[in-house]
Amino acid sequence: MDFVNALSWVNFRFLLQGLWVTIYVSLISIALSFLIGLLLGTIRYTKTPIISKLVGFIVDVVRNLPLLLIIFFTYFGLPGIGVRVNSLVASIIALVIFESAMISEIVRSGINAVDEGQMEGARSNGMNFVQAMFYVVMPQALLKMIPTLLSQFVSLVKDTSLATIIILPELLYHAQIVYSQNTNYMIPMYLIIAAMYFVVCFCLSMFASYLQRKFDSR
Template sequence: MLDQIAYAIPFLLPGLLVTIEVSLITVAVSTVIGIVLGVGLVYGPLPVRWAVRGFSDIIRGIPILVLLFFVYYGLPLTGLNLNSFAAAVLGLTVFKIAQVVEYVRGAIESVPRGQMDAAKAIGLPFHERLIYVVAPQAMRRFLPPWLNGVTDAVKGSALISLLGVGDLLYGIQKVVGRTYDPLVLYCFGALLYFVMNYALSIGSRALERRFSYIRE
Protein backbone atom coordinates (compact mmCIF):
# COMPACT_ATOMS: atom_id res chain seq x y z
CA MET A 1 0.00 0.00 0.00
CA LEU A 2 2.78 2.45 0.89
CA ASP A 3 4.51 1.67 -2.39
CA GLN A 4 1.36 2.58 -4.29
CA ILE A 5 0.99 5.85 -2.42
CA ALA A 6 4.65 6.70 -2.97
CA TYR A 7 4.20 6.00 -6.68
CA ALA A 8 1.08 8.17 -6.82
CA ILE A 9 2.36 11.25 -4.98
CA PRO A 10 4.28 12.81 -7.95
CA PHE A 11 1.10 12.55 -10.02
CA LEU A 12 -1.16 13.90 -7.27
CA LEU A 13 0.83 16.94 -6.14
CA PRO A 14 0.17 19.01 -9.30
CA GLY A 15 -3.51 18.14 -9.03
CA LEU A 16 -3.53 19.14 -5.36
CA LEU A 17 -2.11 22.54 -6.30
CA VAL A 18 -4.80 22.96 -8.95
CA THR A 19 -7.50 22.10 -6.39
CA ILE A 20 -6.12 24.71 -4.00
CA GLU A 21 -5.83 27.30 -6.76
CA VAL A 22 -9.38 26.77 -7.99
CA SER A 23 -10.74 26.87 -4.44
CA LEU A 24 -8.90 30.10 -3.58
CA ILE A 25 -10.04 31.88 -6.73
CA THR A 26 -13.61 30.70 -6.26
CA VAL A 27 -13.81 31.78 -2.63
CA ALA A 28 -12.11 35.15 -3.15
CA VAL A 29 -14.13 36.26 -6.17
CA SER A 30 -17.46 34.91 -4.93
CA THR A 31 -17.02 36.59 -1.54
CA VAL A 32 -16.38 40.04 -3.00
CA ILE A 33 -19.17 39.89 -5.58
CA GLY A 34 -21.55 38.08 -3.22
CA ILE A 35 -21.18 40.76 -0.53
CA VAL A 36 -21.92 43.52 -3.03
CA LEU A 37 -24.98 41.71 -4.40
CA GLY A 38 -26.12 40.76 -0.90
CA VAL A 39 -26.11 44.40 0.19
CA GLY A 40 -27.99 45.25 -2.99
CA LEU A 41 -30.56 42.58 -2.20
CA VAL A 42 -31.32 44.18 1.16
CA TYR A 43 -30.89 47.89 0.49
CA GLY A 44 -30.99 48.25 -3.30
CA PRO A 45 -33.87 49.68 -5.34
CA LEU A 46 -36.69 47.32 -6.23
CA PRO A 47 -35.39 46.32 -9.71
CA VAL A 48 -31.99 45.46 -8.21
CA ARG A 49 -33.58 43.41 -5.43
CA TRP A 50 -35.70 41.52 -7.94
CA ALA A 51 -32.71 40.83 -10.20
CA VAL A 52 -30.48 39.62 -7.36
CA ARG A 53 -33.25 37.53 -5.84
CA GLY A 54 -33.96 35.89 -9.19
CA PHE A 55 -30.27 35.19 -9.80
CA SER A 56 -29.78 33.70 -6.33
CA ASP A 57 -32.88 31.51 -6.43
CA ILE A 58 -32.22 30.21 -9.95
CA ILE A 59 -28.53 29.43 -9.44
CA ARG A 60 -29.03 27.78 -6.06
CA GLY A 61 -31.76 25.64 -7.57
CA ILE A 62 -29.44 24.22 -10.24
CA PRO A 63 -27.17 21.27 -9.34
CA ILE A 64 -23.60 22.45 -9.44
CA LEU A 65 -22.60 19.73 -11.90
CA VAL A 66 -25.31 20.84 -14.33
CA LEU A 67 -24.09 24.42 -13.96
CA LEU A 68 -20.52 23.37 -14.75
CA PHE A 69 -21.63 21.51 -17.86
CA PHE A 70 -23.77 24.47 -18.95
CA VAL A 71 -20.80 26.84 -18.68
CA TYR A 72 -18.40 24.45 -20.41
CA TYR A 73 -20.66 23.29 -23.23
CA GLY A 74 -23.27 26.04 -23.41
CA LEU A 75 -21.26 29.25 -23.46
CA PRO A 76 -19.34 28.29 -26.64
CA LEU A 77 -22.70 28.38 -28.43
CA THR A 78 -22.80 32.11 -27.67
CA GLY A 79 -19.30 32.61 -29.06
CA LEU A 80 -17.56 32.64 -25.68
CA ASN A 81 -15.01 29.84 -25.72
CA LEU A 82 -13.44 28.97 -22.39
CA ASN A 83 -10.87 26.35 -21.62
CA SER A 84 -11.74 23.73 -19.04
CA PHE A 85 -9.98 25.54 -16.19
CA ALA A 86 -11.71 28.87 -16.84
CA ALA A 87 -15.08 27.17 -17.28
CA ALA A 88 -14.63 25.30 -14.00
CA VAL A 89 -13.69 28.43 -12.09
CA LEU A 90 -16.56 30.40 -13.60
CA GLY A 91 -19.13 27.71 -12.85
CA LEU A 92 -18.01 27.21 -9.26
CA THR A 93 -17.75 30.96 -8.67
CA VAL A 94 -21.25 31.69 -9.95
CA PHE A 95 -22.66 28.99 -7.71
CA LYS A 96 -20.78 30.30 -4.66
CA ILE A 97 -21.85 33.89 -5.38
CA ALA A 98 -25.48 32.83 -5.07
CA GLN A 99 -24.72 31.23 -1.70
CA VAL A 100 -22.77 34.22 -0.38
CA VAL A 101 -25.67 36.50 -1.32
CA GLU A 102 -27.88 34.51 1.03
CA TYR A 103 -25.26 34.55 3.79
CA VAL A 104 -25.09 38.34 3.55
CA ARG A 105 -28.86 38.79 3.41
CA GLY A 106 -29.39 36.61 6.46
CA ALA A 107 -26.61 38.34 8.40
CA ILE A 108 -27.87 41.85 7.65
CA GLU A 109 -31.49 41.03 8.38
CA SER A 110 -30.49 39.51 11.74
CA VAL A 111 -29.33 42.97 12.90
CA PRO A 112 -32.21 44.72 14.71
CA ARG A 113 -33.84 47.34 12.53
CA GLY A 114 -33.62 49.83 15.35
CA GLN A 115 -29.83 49.92 15.02
CA MET A 116 -30.09 51.39 11.54
CA ASP A 117 -32.87 53.77 12.58
CA ALA A 118 -30.87 55.03 15.56
CA ALA A 119 -27.80 55.65 13.40
CA LYS A 120 -29.96 57.52 10.90
CA ALA A 121 -31.48 59.60 13.69
CA ILE A 122 -28.07 60.91 14.76
CA GLY A 123 -27.31 61.99 11.21
CA LEU A 124 -25.00 59.26 9.88
CA PRO A 125 -25.14 58.88 6.09
CA PHE A 126 -26.09 55.51 4.65
CA HIS A 127 -22.57 54.29 3.92
CA GLU A 128 -21.44 55.08 7.47
CA ARG A 129 -24.49 53.39 8.94
CA LEU A 130 -23.69 50.33 6.87
CA ILE A 131 -19.97 50.25 7.64
CA TYR A 132 -19.90 51.24 11.30
CA VAL A 133 -23.24 50.02 12.62
CA VAL A 134 -24.58 47.13 10.54
CA ALA A 135 -21.41 45.49 9.19
CA PRO A 136 -19.68 44.74 12.55
CA GLN A 137 -22.82 43.08 13.93
CA ALA A 138 -23.67 41.30 10.71
CA MET A 139 -20.12 39.98 10.29
CA ARG A 140 -20.41 37.83 13.39
CA ARG A 141 -23.45 36.15 11.87
CA PHE A 142 -21.95 36.02 8.38
CA LEU A 143 -18.73 34.21 9.31
CA PRO A 144 -20.06 30.77 10.39
CA PRO A 145 -21.99 29.96 7.19
CA TRP A 146 -19.31 31.56 5.02
CA LEU A 147 -16.58 29.48 6.63
CA ASN A 148 -18.64 26.35 6.06
CA GLY A 149 -19.03 27.47 2.47
CA VAL A 150 -15.24 27.61 2.10
CA THR A 151 -14.93 23.92 2.94
CA ASP A 152 -17.84 23.20 0.60
CA ALA A 153 -15.92 24.96 -2.18
CA VAL A 154 -12.95 22.65 -1.66
CA LYS A 155 -15.16 19.56 -1.73
CA GLY A 156 -17.17 20.86 -4.70
CA SER A 157 -13.97 21.42 -6.68
CA ALA A 158 -13.71 17.64 -7.10
CA LEU A 159 -16.41 17.91 -9.78
CA ILE A 160 -14.16 19.88 -12.11
CA SER A 161 -12.31 16.68 -13.00
CA LEU A 162 -15.35 15.86 -15.15
CA LEU A 163 -14.41 18.83 -17.35
CA GLY A 164 -10.89 17.48 -17.80
CA VAL A 165 -9.26 19.86 -15.32
CA GLY A 166 -6.15 18.27 -13.83
CA ASP A 167 -7.18 18.58 -10.19
CA LEU A 168 -6.55 16.15 -7.34
CA LEU A 169 -9.36 13.79 -8.27
CA TYR A 170 -8.28 13.81 -11.92
CA GLY A 171 -4.77 12.83 -10.83
CA ILE A 172 -6.15 9.99 -8.72
CA GLN A 173 -8.15 8.70 -11.67
CA LYS A 174 -5.06 8.74 -13.88
CA VAL A 175 -3.04 6.74 -11.36
CA VAL A 176 -5.91 4.29 -10.87
CA GLY A 177 -5.90 3.73 -14.62
CA ARG A 178 -2.26 2.65 -14.38
CA THR A 179 -2.28 0.64 -11.15
CA TYR A 180 -5.82 -0.79 -11.21
CA ASP A 181 -6.02 -0.45 -7.45
CA PRO A 182 -8.72 2.16 -6.80
CA LEU A 183 -9.40 1.47 -3.12
CA VAL A 184 -6.02 2.55 -1.77
CA LEU A 185 -5.75 5.58 -4.02
CA TYR A 186 -9.28 6.87 -3.46
CA CYS A 187 -8.84 6.41 0.30
CA PHE A 188 -5.60 8.38 0.10
CA GLY A 189 -7.35 11.07 -1.93
CA ALA A 190 -10.14 11.22 0.65
CA LEU A 191 -7.48 11.66 3.32
CA LEU A 192 -5.97 14.61 1.45
CA TYR A 193 -9.38 16.27 1.11
CA PHE A 194 -10.00 15.64 4.80
CA VAL A 195 -6.67 17.20 5.79
CA MET A 196 -7.40 20.32 3.74
CA ASN A 197 -10.88 20.73 5.17
CA TYR A 198 -9.81 19.92 8.71
CA ALA A 199 -7.11 22.59 8.51
CA LEU A 200 -9.74 25.03 7.23
CA SER A 201 -12.09 24.13 10.07
CA ILE A 202 -9.37 24.78 12.66
CA GLY A 203 -8.59 28.11 11.05
CA SER A 204 -12.30 28.90 10.89
CA ARG A 205 -12.81 28.34 14.60
CA ALA A 206 -9.79 30.48 15.41
CA LEU A 207 -11.09 33.28 13.16
CA GLU A 208 -14.52 33.16 14.76
CA ARG A 209 -13.02 33.36 18.25
CA ARG A 210 -10.72 36.21 17.23
CA PHE A 211 -13.49 38.23 15.64
CA SER A 212 -15.80 37.66 18.59
CA TYR A 213 -13.05 38.82 20.96
CA ILE A 214 -12.46 41.98 18.99
CA ARG A 215 -16.10 42.95 18.86
CA GLU A 216 -17.11 42.11 22.41
Protein backbone atom coordinates in the same frame (compact mmCIF):
# COMPACT_ATOMS: atom_id res chain seq x y z
CA MET B 1 1.82 -3.76 -0.73
CA ASP B 2 -0.47 -2.08 -3.24
CA PHE B 3 -0.85 0.84 -0.85
CA VAL B 4 2.94 1.21 -0.54
CA ASN B 5 3.43 1.04 -4.30
CA ALA B 6 0.52 3.42 -4.92
CA LEU B 7 2.13 5.95 -2.58
CA SER B 8 5.43 6.04 -4.43
CA TRP B 9 7.10 9.43 -4.62
CA VAL B 10 6.19 9.82 -8.30
CA ASN B 11 2.51 9.16 -7.63
CA PHE B 12 2.45 11.27 -4.47
CA ARG B 13 4.06 14.22 -6.25
CA PHE B 14 1.52 13.83 -9.05
CA LEU B 15 -1.31 13.95 -6.50
CA LEU B 16 0.21 17.05 -4.90
CA GLN B 17 0.10 18.76 -8.29
CA GLY B 18 -3.61 17.98 -8.44
CA LEU B 19 -4.07 19.20 -4.87
CA TRP B 20 -2.42 22.50 -5.79
CA VAL B 21 -4.91 22.97 -8.64
CA THR B 22 -7.75 22.21 -6.21
CA ILE B 23 -6.46 24.79 -3.72
CA TYR B 24 -5.76 27.36 -6.46
CA VAL B 25 -9.26 27.07 -7.93
CA SER B 26 -10.77 27.13 -4.44
CA LEU B 27 -8.93 30.27 -3.33
CA ILE B 28 -9.83 32.25 -6.44
CA SER B 29 -13.43 31.06 -6.31
CA ILE B 30 -13.72 31.88 -2.60
CA ALA B 31 -12.38 35.42 -3.09
CA LEU B 32 -14.57 36.24 -6.09
CA SER B 33 -17.73 34.58 -4.80
CA PHE B 34 -17.39 36.35 -1.45
CA LEU B 35 -17.12 39.77 -3.08
CA ILE B 36 -19.97 39.13 -5.52
CA GLY B 37 -22.10 37.46 -2.84
CA LEU B 38 -21.51 40.42 -0.53
CA LEU B 39 -22.75 42.80 -3.22
CA LEU B 40 -25.77 40.68 -4.15
CA GLY B 41 -26.74 40.11 -0.53
CA THR B 42 -26.55 43.84 0.19
CA ILE B 43 -28.67 44.65 -2.86
CA ARG B 44 -31.31 42.16 -1.71
CA TYR B 45 -31.28 43.71 1.77
CA THR B 46 -31.89 47.21 0.43
CA LYS B 47 -35.18 46.07 -1.16
CA THR B 48 -34.64 48.47 -4.08
CA PRO B 49 -37.65 48.27 -6.41
CA ILE B 50 -37.17 45.98 -9.43
CA ILE B 51 -33.40 45.55 -8.88
CA SER B 52 -33.71 43.67 -5.59
CA LYS B 53 -36.47 41.46 -6.93
CA LEU B 54 -34.53 40.74 -10.11
CA VAL B 55 -31.39 39.85 -8.13
CA GLY B 56 -33.50 37.73 -5.79
CA PHE B 57 -35.03 35.85 -8.71
CA ILE B 58 -31.62 35.14 -10.29
CA VAL B 59 -30.17 34.02 -6.95
CA ASP B 60 -33.09 31.66 -6.31
CA VAL B 61 -32.74 30.14 -9.78
CA VAL B 62 -28.99 29.56 -9.41
CA ARG B 63 -29.32 28.15 -5.87
CA ASN B 64 -31.79 25.56 -7.11
CA LEU B 65 -29.66 24.37 -10.03
CA PRO B 66 -27.18 21.48 -9.65
CA LEU B 67 -23.60 22.74 -9.61
CA LEU B 68 -22.71 20.05 -12.14
CA LEU B 69 -25.20 21.53 -14.60
CA ILE B 70 -23.61 24.97 -14.21
CA ILE B 71 -20.17 23.45 -14.80
CA PHE B 72 -21.44 21.78 -17.98
CA PHE B 73 -22.98 25.05 -19.16
CA THR B 74 -19.84 27.12 -18.64
CA TYR B 75 -17.62 24.57 -20.37
CA PHE B 76 -19.88 23.43 -23.21
CA GLY B 77 -22.42 26.25 -23.42
CA LEU B 78 -20.24 29.35 -23.43
CA PRO B 79 -18.42 28.34 -26.65
CA GLY B 80 -21.84 28.24 -28.29
CA ILE B 81 -22.16 32.00 -27.74
CA GLY B 82 -18.61 32.70 -28.82
CA VAL B 83 -16.88 32.59 -25.42
CA ARG B 84 -14.19 29.91 -25.37
CA VAL B 85 -12.74 28.95 -22.01
CA ASN B 86 -10.48 26.15 -20.82
CA SER B 87 -11.46 23.76 -18.03
CA LEU B 88 -9.72 25.84 -15.36
CA VAL B 89 -11.52 29.07 -16.21
CA ALA B 90 -14.83 27.25 -16.77
CA SER B 91 -14.55 25.63 -13.33
CA ILE B 92 -13.84 28.95 -11.62
CA ILE B 93 -16.73 30.67 -13.41
CA ALA B 94 -19.15 27.87 -12.49
CA LEU B 95 -18.06 27.79 -8.85
CA VAL B 96 -18.23 31.58 -8.54
CA ILE B 97 -21.73 31.71 -10.03
CA PHE B 98 -23.03 28.99 -7.74
CA GLU B 99 -21.24 30.05 -4.57
CA SER B 100 -22.06 33.75 -5.06
CA ALA B 101 -25.74 32.86 -4.98
CA MET B 102 -25.29 30.79 -1.82
CA ILE B 103 -23.18 33.44 -0.10
CA SER B 104 -25.61 36.23 -1.00
CA GLU B 105 -28.25 34.48 1.11
CA ILE B 106 -25.81 34.15 3.99
CA VAL B 107 -24.98 37.85 3.71
CA ARG B 108 -28.63 38.89 3.55
CA SER B 109 -29.44 36.78 6.61
CA GLY B 110 -26.42 38.17 8.45
CA ILE B 111 -27.44 41.77 7.77
CA ASN B 112 -31.02 41.05 8.79
CA ALA B 113 -29.70 39.61 12.06
CA VAL B 114 -28.25 43.02 13.00
CA ASP B 115 -30.65 45.12 15.03
CA GLU B 116 -32.38 47.72 12.86
CA GLY B 117 -31.58 50.32 15.48
CA GLN B 118 -27.93 50.15 14.42
CA MET B 119 -28.77 51.48 10.96
CA GLU B 120 -31.19 54.03 12.34
CA GLY B 121 -28.67 55.23 14.90
CA ALA B 122 -25.94 55.59 12.29
CA ARG B 123 -28.24 57.50 9.95
CA SER B 124 -29.38 59.81 12.75
CA ASN B 125 -25.72 60.64 13.42
CA GLY B 126 -25.30 62.01 9.90
CA MET B 127 -24.11 58.95 8.00
CA ASN B 128 -25.58 58.17 4.61
CA PHE B 129 -26.78 54.65 3.82
CA VAL B 130 -23.48 53.46 2.34
CA GLN B 131 -21.44 54.80 5.27
CA ALA B 132 -23.82 53.28 7.82
CA MET B 133 -23.73 49.94 6.04
CA PHE B 134 -19.94 49.90 5.64
CA TYR B 135 -18.89 51.21 9.05
CA VAL B 136 -21.69 50.05 11.37
CA VAL B 137 -23.93 47.31 10.05
CA MET B 138 -21.63 45.19 7.89
CA PRO B 139 -18.87 44.65 10.51
CA GLN B 140 -21.47 43.31 12.94
CA ALA B 141 -23.10 41.21 10.23
CA LEU B 142 -19.79 39.66 9.19
CA LEU B 143 -19.14 38.50 12.74
CA LYS B 144 -22.46 36.67 12.70
CA MET B 145 -21.70 35.18 9.26
CA ILE B 146 -18.23 33.77 9.98
CA PRO B 147 -19.23 30.18 10.89
CA THR B 148 -21.70 29.82 8.02
CA LEU B 149 -19.39 31.45 5.50
CA LEU B 150 -16.46 29.23 6.34
CA SER B 151 -18.70 26.15 6.23
CA GLN B 152 -19.72 27.22 2.75
CA PHE B 153 -16.07 27.65 1.78
CA VAL B 154 -15.34 24.12 3.00
CA SER B 155 -18.15 22.88 0.76
CA LEU B 156 -16.65 24.83 -2.13
CA VAL B 157 -13.31 23.04 -1.72
CA LYS B 158 -15.06 19.68 -1.90
CA ASP B 159 -17.19 20.81 -4.85
CA THR B 160 -14.07 21.34 -6.96
CA SER B 161 -13.99 17.57 -7.41
CA LEU B 162 -17.06 17.86 -9.66
CA ALA B 163 -14.91 19.67 -12.22
CA THR B 164 -13.12 16.42 -12.97
CA ILE B 165 -16.02 15.79 -15.36
CA ILE B 166 -14.63 18.54 -17.64
CA ILE B 167 -11.07 17.25 -17.24
CA LEU B 168 -9.89 19.85 -14.76
CA PRO B 169 -6.49 18.50 -13.60
CA GLU B 170 -7.43 18.68 -9.92
CA LEU B 171 -6.85 16.12 -7.17
CA LEU B 172 -9.53 13.57 -8.09
CA TYR B 173 -8.63 13.68 -11.78
CA HIS B 174 -4.97 13.03 -11.01
CA ALA B 175 -5.94 10.10 -8.78
CA GLN B 176 -8.01 8.65 -11.63
CA ILE B 177 -5.01 8.86 -13.94
CA VAL B 178 -2.84 6.98 -11.42
CA TYR B 179 -5.23 4.10 -10.82
CA SER B 180 -6.15 3.84 -14.50
CA GLN B 181 -2.59 2.54 -14.99
CA ASN B 182 -3.06 -0.07 -12.27
CA THR B 183 -6.57 -0.86 -11.02
CA ASN B 184 -5.12 -2.26 -7.79
CA TYR B 185 -4.30 1.33 -6.86
CA MET B 186 -7.96 2.43 -6.91
CA ILE B 187 -8.73 1.96 -3.20
CA PRO B 188 -5.33 3.31 -2.03
CA MET B 189 -5.79 6.36 -4.26
CA TYR B 190 -9.25 7.09 -2.88
CA LEU B 191 -7.96 6.73 0.67
CA ILE B 192 -5.07 9.08 -0.03
CA ILE B 193 -7.16 11.80 -1.65
CA ALA B 194 -9.77 11.44 1.12
CA ALA B 195 -6.97 12.16 3.61
CA MET B 196 -5.84 15.18 1.56
CA TYR B 197 -9.35 16.61 1.35
CA PHE B 198 -9.77 16.00 5.08
CA VAL B 199 -6.57 17.89 5.95
CA VAL B 200 -7.54 20.92 3.84
CA CYS B 201 -11.15 21.04 5.04
CA PHE B 202 -10.18 20.32 8.65
CA CYS B 203 -7.72 23.24 8.60
CA LEU B 204 -10.48 25.51 7.31
CA SER B 205 -12.83 24.27 10.02
CA MET B 206 -10.22 24.87 12.71
CA PHE B 207 -9.64 28.36 11.32
CA ALA B 208 -13.40 28.98 11.54
CA SER B 209 -13.43 27.82 15.17
CA TYR B 210 -10.45 30.05 15.95
CA LEU B 211 -12.11 33.11 14.45
CA GLN B 212 -15.35 32.35 16.27
CA ARG B 213 -13.57 32.07 19.63
CA LYS B 214 -11.54 35.20 18.93
CA PHE B 215 -14.55 37.37 18.16
CA ASP B 216 -16.75 35.84 20.86
CA SER B 217 -14.16 36.80 23.46
CA ARG B 218 -14.43 40.46 22.55
